Amino acid sequence: MGLLDYKFENSNVFITSVENLLNWARLSSLFQMQFGLACCAIEMMAASASNFDIMRFGVIPRATPRQTDVMIVAGTVTLKMASRIKRLYDQMAEPRYVISMGSCSNCGGPYWEHGYHVLKGVDRVIPVDVYVPGCPPRPEALLEGIMKLQEKVRKESLARKKQIV
Amino acid sequence: MTPQEIHDGLKAKFGDAVVEAKLDAPQPWIRIAPNKMKSLCFFLRDDASFQLDYMMCLSGVDYNDGNLGVVYHLFSMVHKHKIVLKANCPKDNPLVQSVSEVWGTANWHEREAYDMFGIQFDGHPDLRRILCPDDYPGFPLRKDFKVPEFYNGMKVPY
Numbered sequence: 001m002g003l004l005d006y007k008f009e010n011s012n013v014f015i016t017s018v019e020n021l022l023n024w025a026r027l028s029s030l031f032q033m034q035f036g037l038a039c040c041a042i043e044m045m046a047a048s049a050s051n052f053d054i055m056r057f058g059v060i061p062r063a064t065p066r067q068t069d070v071m072i073v074a075g076t077v078t079l080k081m082a083s084r085i086k087r088l089y090d091q092m093a094e095p096r097y098v099i100s101m102g103s104c105s106n107c108g109g110p111y112w113e114h115g116y117h118v119l120k121g122v123d124r125v126i127p128v129d130v131y132v133p134g135c136p137p138r139p140e141a142l143l144e145g146i147m148k149l150q151e152k153v154r155k156e157s158l159a160r161k162k163q164i165v
Numbered sequence: 166m167t168p169q170e171i172h173d174g175l176k177a178k179f180g181d182a183v184v185e186a187k188l189d190a191p192q193p194w195i196r197i198a199p200n201k202m203k204s205l206c207f208f209l210r211d212d213a214s215f216q217l218d219y220m221m222c223l224s225g226v227d228y229n230d231g232n233l234g235v236v237y238h239l240f241s242m243v244h245k246h247k248i249v250l251k252a253n254c255p256k257d258n259p260l261v262q263s264v265s266e267v268w269g270t271a272n273w274h275e276r277e278a279y280d281m282f283g284i285q286f287d288g289h290p291d292l293r294r295i296l297c298p299d300d301y302p303g304f305p306l307r308k309d310f311k312v313p314e315f316y317n318g319m320k321v322p323y
Contacts, residue, residue, distance in 0.1 A: 079316050079319060079321070080297070108323055113323065117297060117301075120320075120321075120322070124319055124320060125319060
């Protein structure tokens with residue numbers, strides 16, 4: 001249940017739980033860590049552009065991990081890049097989320113057998129919240145991934161620890 | 166110049182350094198002794214009748230018979246002729262003279278050939294890996310390369 005679904009009827013005061021308020025604030029401003037690594041980055045850029053306009057979900061691309069909530073790993077994660085990803089993930093402030101975009105970062109993609117230099121899935125170094133399949137996924141698919149993440153954030157609880165599914 | 170003329174010119178000037186040639190191939194090639202590469206390439210670049218001033222590509226090869234090879238695709242912007250040079254070296258002592266002083270392009274190309282095949286380019290100013298991480302074990306495009314089970318604690322095979 002969204003916070004603003006309640007009507008202002010008698011006064012400007014309305015009552016909700018802290019949990020509800022925090023979750024609403026978090027899911028409505030998921031600042032995105034730019035992490036375009038390969039061709040998926042082109043689709044991520046298309047999702048940011050006017051046709052799909054990812055910003056209406058509150059997703060704003062930032063170039064530093066200190067200001068971001070969600071890291072969208074878009075593209076092939078090489079072994080060389082994996083240690084950098086880990087470091088940047090560690091630099092993000094909590095609560096932090098990860099969307100793995102595309103086959104490469106989900107499971108190695110076309111490099112699964114002969115990719116001597118490719119990490120077979122970014123979930124081997126950092127925990128992933130939402131996997132977006134596709135090679136590359138269309139911008140709609142990324143938007144669906146964002147909405148899935150928002151659903152997940154909405155169900156979060158202060159009492160329960162964040163669960164990695 | 167035709168490939169035959171290039172071959173004859175090199176043979177006359179360098180003699181034994183020209184090991185072998187196949188001039189009726191789709192891309193005619195001449196095999197050169199790896200320890201004569203640099204002086205020969207300077208000659209090819211600077212001599213007025215050759216003027217092979219542009220190196221289009223430098224590749225590494227593993228022939229899987231105990232030999233590694235380097236293949237040079239050369240082009241002349243002035244005369245519009247092409248030739249392919251090859252140099253072979255044994256896998257246990259892969260030493261080829263660097264041509265990075267002759268064509269600046271060769272610098273990074275030789276680093277890539279070193280990265281993938283472990284070919285040592287004698288006289289290269291900065292022979293480091295260019296694509297793989299510095300501590301990557303082995304040379305991945307060699308035929309006998311085995312993918313490591315773990316790299317820095319990360320599992321590599323699927």
